[in-house]
Amino acid sequence: MAVATYSLRTRLIGEPKKGQRLPLVTGTVWASTMSRPSSATPSCQLQIRAAAVKRVLILALMIGLGVSWVSAAKHPALDPKVDGAKCIDCHADKTKGKSVHTAIASGCLSCHEVRVNRDITRIKLTTATPLDLCITCHADKKAADIKGKIHSPAVRDCLKCHDPHVADYKNQLLQPMSGATKQDNLCLTCHNTGVDVLKGGSRHAALDMGCDTCHVTHKTGDPAQREFAFHLTKDAPALCQDCHDVKDVAMLKAHQNQPIAKADCLQCHDPHQSKAPKLMQAFMHNPFEGKQCDTCHAPARDDKVVLTQKDAKSLCVMCHEDVAKQIATAKVQHPGAAGDCTDCHNPHAGSSPGFLQPGPVAACLACHSDQTEQFKKRHLHQPASEQGCATCHEPHGSDNAHLLRAKSVNGLCLECHGPDANPQKVEGASLVTIFDGKVKLPENYFSKVPILPLKYGRGHPMENHPVGDFIDPKTKAPVHMDCLSCHQPHSGDQPGMLVKDQKNDMKFCNTCHINPMNLMDVQIGGK
Numbered sequence: 001m002a003v004a005t006y007s008l009r010t011r012l013i014g015e016p017k018k019g020q021r022l023p024l025v026t027g028t029v030w031a032s033t034m035s036r037p038s039s040a041t042p043s044c045q046l047q048i049r050a051a052a053v054k055r056v057l058i059l060a061l062m063i064g065l066g067v068s069w070v071s072a073a074k075h076p077a078l079d080p081k082v083d084g085a086k087c088i089d090c091h092a093d094k095t096k097g098k099s100v101h102t103a104i105a106s107g108c109l110s111c112h113e114v115r116v117n118r119d120i121t122r123i124k125l126t127t128a129t130p131l132d133l134c135i136t137c138h139a140d141k142k143a144a145d146i147k148g149k150i151h152s153p154a155v156r157d158c159l160k161c162h163d164p165h166v167a168d169y170k171n172q173l174l175q176p177m178s179g180a181t182k183q184d185n186l187c188l189t190c191h192n193t194g195v196d197v198l199k200g201g202s203r204h205a206a207l208d209m210g211c212d213t214c215h216v217t218h219k220t221g222d223p224a225q226r227e228f229a230f231h232l233t234k235d236a237p238a239l240c241q242d243c244h245d246v247k248d249v250a251m252l253k254a255h256q257n258q259p260i261a262k263a264d265c266l267q268c269h270d271p272h273q274s275k276a277p278k279l280m281q282a283f284m285h286n287p288f289e290g291k292q293c294d295t296c297h298a299p300a301r302d303d304k305v306v307l308t309q310k311d312a313k314s315l316c317v318m319c320h321e322d323v324a325k326q327i328a329t330a331k332v333q334h335p336g337a338a339g340d341c342t343d344c345h346n347p348h349a350g351s352s353p354g355f356l357q358p359g360p361v362a363a364c365l366a367c368h369s370d371q372t373e374q375f376k377k378r379h380l381h382q383p384a385s386e387q388g389c390a391t392c393h394e395p396h397g398s399d400n401a402h403l404l405r406a407k408s409v410n411g412l413c414l415e416c417h418g419p420d421a422n423p424q425k426v427e428g429a430s431l432v433t434i435f436d437g438k439v440k441l442p443e444n445y446f447s448k449v450p451i452l453p454l455k456y457g458r459g460h461p462m463e464n465h466p467v468g469d470f471i472d473p474k475t476k477a478p479v480h481m482d483c484l485s486c487h488q489p490h491s492g493d494q495p496g497m498l499v500k501d502q503k504n505d506m507k508f509c510n511t512c513h514i515n516p517m518n519l520m521d522v523q524i525g526g527k
Helices: 042-071 084-095 102-106 130-137 152-156 205-209 249-254 312-317 321-329 369-376 382-387 409-417
Strands: 010-012 024-026 073-075 112-117 120-125 297-301 304-307 431-434 439-442
Antiparallel strands (some): 297 304
């Protein structure tokens, strides 16, 4: 019998004799036959299993009761039928202040309940967790029902930002959303935006006006749109123009008198801080960074941009001839790359390598709009949802199907998730590269990437489980298998992004492993 491991840290030693109780010992729960004679009867085996299950359930009950004892605070004696108004006799401070929770008007017992057992009075919430309680009224904030990017604390803990009763700041916030330090600014307890600006760098003065000048914390929507992805009051340039006048003489002079009224400010400028002056973005096109504007631009005419070549592509090819050749000769060509370079790339700067506009994901969704639905699912694959489609796909053309950067699906996935993953540090930049330097990622990207303990193509999701092609143990025929046999590449509604948005449970495994008593009995094509 194989050892079965459980999460509770207990174990049963030996086998029960008639009238004897098995000891419960700290360790790992196991039902072991190693100490049981091989002649043990099925009845005896059932007794052992029943004893194990019984003790585990008893221990779980004790732990559960212990948790409830801890979570319910002790309280002076009360009548079990006490009215909520009685609470105010002692807790009047919870009803007065600059910002009082509207639920207070409904009475304390709308959120709390009184439990009296003999002479012990305990007060607890009417729900298992504070989050569950909050969404009984604020149902529109329930993360499970929201399709879009949600501010992280709102997913699990309202009390990280809000006081449940009263506070000095609007919406019962624990601190204001303005200030230069984490002691003053609630947002800076998690974010370090504008705090550590390098010497010679720049910081946006709007930060001193408060984060809520530009952001609405609970705003959600299509994550492919920047307005919702970053919870903005509205998207740029309209947001920027609330403060910055595009007709101002000094503003026009700083932009070489080029027309900027409809330009996307965030392509060139970081909205928070920068290591460079004037809030310049982290990645800049060489001519732009060197202020060699006349390399590409002639003086503006009739409030329109005038280039030094007939069109943008002709201009770009003067320096990027190798990319033009790749676009024209690739075995698998990308139709989108045949257009103007500025359809996808900003010619000046960007927040990511390649200066994709309006961003490394949204740039692709302008044509591949069918993929937008993928980003409405709850669990998103970071390369697809944040770093950009070009992490896995070669946008200028490839020799591989689907413009993949590797010949096989597994070769692609294991570039990051394989035991031999070897990202290379970029000297002088906070970046690492993969795929022989073709893809650049933030230097901390791999800190959260799960590395699979594979050996000889086996080892996930459990030891000896194949992740690639294998021989059917029944028919001895070769069977194709890769990461997409079990996982979706972009997103999923369940953890692990399993195919068809299935849950990670035995029902999913049983689509292939049709006999739970013999895992080698496999149904091919059960994905």
